Amino acid sequence: MKFNFIFGLLLTGSTFTTFAQKNKKADTRPNIVLIMVDDMGYSDIGSYGSEIQTPNLDNLAKEGIRFREFYNNSICAPTRASLITGQYPHKAGIGYFDINLGLPAYQGYLNKESLTFAEVLRNSGYSTLMSGKWHVGSDSTAWPNQRGFDHFYGFIKGASNYFDIGEYGQAPPVDLIKDNKRITLKSGLYLTNEITNNALEFLDDQSKTEKPFFLYLAFNAPHWPLQALPEDIAKYKGRYSIGWDSLRVERIKKQKAIGISDPKQAIAKRDPEVPLWGNLTYSEKQLWEKKMEVYAAMVDRVDQNIGRLRDKLKELKKDDNTLIVFISDNGAQGGYSPTGRRKPQRNTGPIGTAGSYEYQEQSWAYVSNTPHTKYKDNMHEGGISAPFIAWFPKQIKGGNIVKGTGHLIDLAPTFYEFASAAYPAKLNGATANPLAGKSLVPVLTGKTESVERGEPIFWERAGNRAVRKGKWKIVSTYPAYKWELYDLEKDRGENNDVSAANIEVVNELSADYFKWADKTGVVDYDKIKPANQIGFPTPAAAGAAANPAARRANVE
Template sequence: MFKHIGYIIIAICCTGPVLGQAPQPKPNIVVILADDMGFSDIGCYGSEISTPNIDRLAREGLKMTQFYNAGRCCPSRAALLTGLYPHQAGLGDMVKYKGSPAYQGYLNEHSATIAELLKEQAGYNTIVSGKWHVGLQKSALAYNRGFDKSFTMLNNGSSYFNSAPLYNDGSKITFMLNDQEITRNDTSKYLTQAITDFAVKSLEEIKNDQKPFLMYVAYNAPHWPIQALPGDIAKFKGQYLEGWDALRKQRYKKQVALGIIKKSWALSSRDKRAPAWDSLSEEDKEKWDTRMAIYAAMVYRMDACIGEIMAKLKQLGKDKNTIILFASDNGGSADEVRSLKTVIQKNGEPGSVNSIDSYEIPWANLSNTPFKLFKRNTHEGGIATPLIACYPGHIKAGSTGSNVGHLIDLMPTCLELAGVTYPAQFKNRELTPLAGKSLIPVFTGKKNNVERTLFWEHEGSRAIRKGKWKLVAEPKQPWELYDLEADRSEMNNLAAKYPAKVIELEREHKAWADKVGVVDWERIKDL
């Protein structure tokens, strides 16, 4: 399958001795995950934000245009790490127990992580740096889930400059260095840089080790609070005075030109909760420009830090046998943090440690171009993610793939790359069979005519995609049916036209939901 050398980058990364050729050294695997970054927020997927390092990965590798996440941080991370649907791994929702095994709030004993299997069965060094967020119980922490070296944040978010509380409920922000809690104060490094520095330092520490490595880099950026380095914000200030209406059109045109979307897919309408840009006062335009400049600065700094990791791999001579995968955990977030009573409010200098803010619905609508809705929703705006896989010499440079994939596919992909078979048991634990499929055929350009069926459920938002058809519904709303070959922007609801297809797909979704343990969200909220 793959030739001899190269590296892959996909927002999630893997490499391995695959493809039936002569034995090769097991590949290094680097998986990079962004947090709350929309489908169009990097240059190679349509953005005006400067992301030269991620764009380079795309030029030298493969861009997948119909790849999916699980709609929110905890579920997506569980899916990525285990190859299972979130409910199967115990994280059907977030990290609080919700009354059933599928919603226990931490990785369960019937799941294994990529790190556990590659460490135990293929002798990999294993490193994680960044947001963990798959459970607060000791059994679910990174150092007990296969990672030799770990710098992790256990919560959903944090200040980018310290570990002060974000919420009014008394809960703390917990950072861990391996098995020890640590505190980040106001003099700490910017979080994106701290995550990168630990990753780079860990690579330096194993540079003379002949064993391959798996490194999972889970950035918190660009999750709120929107905070960035002053010099980075200055690069973008004023660039967003054009407004979201004009910029959505610009991104859409660029996406069509890049082959990310079909010209026949319409640009979805501006979200009805967002005002027309031209209706705003000059003062308001200035405030909104600042918000998006901060967000863009966060994406820009993440890209620069990914460049540091790429440079370290090259310096150590590891780049030729490393696969890098890059993705995002969900679509852009519509959270309006300033209206949340649960969040500690800080109204200092925008973008600084003294400010707690988000970029809200109008800019999230830009992030998710051309799709509608957001993080937590199972419409395309919530679950579509970029996936870049870079492996020069193995994956055709500059290629674009329209195959359907999901974060659950990363575990089987990495296992195949490392020459590992997923076991029925691990450390005396019965494992749930994998839900994902290896992406190696996609990476090697093989035609795949097998109709893929994928499922989603998060807090009552639910969907099934089977071939070209997608059935989707938000909480307490009726099912909507879309032909994604003709209308991936989900503008033309065909439920009334094809009632038999609705019934067919609804039954299939119900069977899956029963299998993985989905519980009606309205009932869960009352538990």
């Protein structure tokens, strides 16, 4: 009798468990995919004016929403710090770069108080996946798996080769990490493809769970070195023989036609440092054409892999409940400076091969950033403007182009709103920094045309500074401390400095800046700058790269 009673209890418990499992409410919150590319200019995809073949991104744009104004932090590590945490980079600990300058705002890795989107979303029940470039802390305590990601494949530092051997030249091993284990890229593989392969592998594994997922897909293309697959390069053979002057005109015309550029808006004047294409010799033109062919091929390959990702989502029957966001970490890279052109670290093969360490350079970057002025690591529009595409048919109306005026700090609160994820006051023993941005959901769902944040957007990096407030923007470029002022409603090309006629506006925005700087931990750059500014390799760094013991292609 006693046995029957116990058996009955066990059977009843088992029945209740089975009933609970069958009647467990499914988690219908959306999956989220964030795609970031590296050093790609505002106009380098078809839906923003480019001739580069990007059908998959163009389809996302057609079925989703595009912003005319979306801002980053002008260079890799500070951009990623803001993106991943929803904080300004200094507040997150990466006010300069991923090196330690001895102050909390410049420690060179994410602090614990700045919660990553992986930490917050995992705490809310999401699977958290990442594949690609990290670049917000080299110490193993600051790697992705230690900051909230269930799975990670990619590299930790700022740059990588795309393959290690080819027909011409041999590069150092491509050092990678997969879930805290060091690995290298197998010979014959191309890194852009492998970043996607591992992301798809993670999605296959994740599909066995009942959880929604968050995937951060951080491509390093088209960041230098210019290395691409021959079949992709061949698609652009001869396309760039028209030169940068004609190509920029072509892109501007297309931007106006599709509505990305307002015909009433002033575009940036021609960069006087870029030589006229017609003044180049035949051999010079051949060299420059090849650079852009390879650059285009790298962007093209990213788009192909985005197509593979979308195919996988359809295969897993998860495409109809997935938000996809696409951005770039900064404008295209220039490279001219008071000391002259930036030199490639080393070359052991032609442009495009494993031995190539060439980069796009200013003349083509001038086209990539159309219709804006300046380049990566500068606070004018060409340095901080990115394409922004969001796709989520359930809630985002297709085909819209809006002003937007979003910033990286807005993405974390956007994801948390879509995911119904509470932002905790404390997590993992740390008191969380309040989020700095505003959710983009009202703009994405058609309730507003631009972010209603009620306060300015701020920038500082290596002494370069800017403030955006309404139509006004002040900007200064180190080592000058003079503010320029632009009316971006009329002059997003930043051609006409109107500071002299609007002293009161300059004073107001300047006061806003210094209040923000004090609150955020910004320090006068002259007091903290390292001997060699990070961002572009120095002769010493180039020499170190030639040393076999130091040949790791991982500087920014």
